[in-house]
Amino acid sequence: MNVRSVNFWARKGETMDKDARALAIAKKLHALENTSRAWDLKLEGAGEGWARCSMIIRDDMLNGLGTAHGGVIFALADTAFAWTCNSHNVRTFAQxxxxSFLSPGKAGEKLTAEAREETRGERTGVYIVRVTGEDGRVVAIFQGLARTAGGAVIEEDENG
Amino acid sequence: MNVRSVNFWARKGETMDKDARALAIAKKLHALENTSRAWDLKLEGAGEGWARCSMIIRDDMLNGLGTAHGGVIFALADTAFAWTCNSHNVRTFAQxxxxSFLSPGKAGEKLTAEAREETRGERTGVYIVRVTGEDGRVVAIFQGLARTAGGAVIEEDENG
Amino acid sequence: MNVRSVNFWARKGETMDKDARALAIAKKLHALENTSRAWDLKLEGAGEGWARCSMIIRDDMLNGLGTAHGGVIFALADTAFAWTCNSHNVRTFAQxxxxSFLSPGKAGEKLTAEAREETRGERTGVYIVRVTGEDGRVVAIFQGLARTAGGAVIEEDENG
Amino acid sequence: MNVRSVNFWARKGETMDKDARALAIAKKLHALENTSRAWDLKLEGAGEGWARCSMIIRDDMLNGLGTAHGGVIFALADTAFAWTCNSHNVRTFAQxxxxSFLSPGKAGEKLTAEAREETRGERTGVYIVRVTGEDGRVVAIFQGLARTAGGAVIEEDENG
Structure with a gap:
């Protein structure tokens, strides 16, 4: 998403503004995370209170059974969680x-993680992430507890 | 550990035998996991009901804050968990x-995960993994629930 | 809900039928659970894949701080979870x-737990339960992993 | 434990002192918790970084299968956890x-929960609780994450 498109939506009012800011935050975190490049992790979309990312299970991500290592599935979910819990522009970390692992991730398969904010209080929030395979089956469900650290993730005029 | 040394210990009786078998299982899983090579993950030791592995936090394992990505810390713990829950030579998988994330893992730091069997029943078991930094501080505590799938991990004469 | 009303809805077709069966299951479990009577736990509603129950925090449910004991909050959520994971009429148990505890439950306050099925596979399913206070604030979020044991919860003609 | 015995041990030096203080804290929390009386929950022992309590599974604690309700098992574990995470005399709460439920608790059976501190940092700590039946089998394993709120649980001269 380029700067122009963010500004366009931002003009539409507060809700759009917050979603645009959330997307800008996800893009910034995605760019800062070395892991995103190492894992070819893609940002698929983000708004306030949600984010979606995907990853293709490469050969170097397989466990001894030839399926996606549990740590790789967790890492994908954890990334969507991090973007979502930071989407209000308050620096927040996982506690x-x-x-729950429900179905193996296959070699070569694209896995998608979608995080949504289940609730958010003054200092803590809970997030649910659903990891799905290409055929839509659920690979894992993740519940994350986050705590705010304070400070902004992006400058407010960074999202334009 | 070479074949000779395993046989030496195995002759000492059942307990040694089981620990030697557990070490052989961990070595086999370690060799089969593509992730272990991708992450330069080292097998530090293993016996029946426990396993230890380590990993140096490389630049490509860092999140946007410049510390170890949560998925990387989880992956290290998950690997020690997998070796431990399979250490009785019954194929077992994570459910x-x-x-809990307690302290960040630093760039360049060697993190060590030590798993121990907390309890094991007929079909399920619970495992605790402690991830520590070079200075001994606790980086994360992990609790895993495993379920047996049946079948052996190694042929019984594979451990010699 | 009396027998007549169940039959009425059941005639409307499969979906209603499944919801009526789920409600009959919840009612049966509620009646069988001694804890429901001991805690004055109310069944507020149920259908296939969801259930809602409530409880007033009595003095004998308070911890040392004068707020609802964590075990009481968990028990309420766990009950909604049990009804929901059994709502397909396959006997299922919590694994x-x-x-996550987000806000204390107050003395005398009515807490409500609403469970929903997040996903369900052949043998396992994941359920999210949200516990809220009278003012709508979130008291706790609960994630449950269930496993089917086989067998029916109610006779199919029991739900009429 | 009476006042005299606490003072006796307290004179022996700091370690004994801390264990005596931890026991005094557990006794105070036990006395303040209405749930302990409602559930006939017994304090079995406590020291710095650990606590043990027990409960007999009464008829009013049974689920629809005639075994201990999951919420009752959780509540017992949660109580041992609360005493342990407060054992350093800094007010601390569960986050x-x-x-993991491993074996049912039986009607009439005495269940015992033993909590131990797995690690403790400046603000957070992790605790493992093992719930066992009369025959020693493991009924459940519990992992708790606690956070300090600040302030003392008992006056330092309250433990004598």
């Missing part, structure tokens, strides 16, 4: 996460 | 994991 | 649960 | 807990 706890619980993941 | 659920919960991780 | 793991993770709960 | 997150994950529990």
């Amino acid at each position: 706890n996460a619980s993941i | 659920n994991a919960s991780i | 793991n649960a993770s709960i | 997150n807990a994950s529990i």
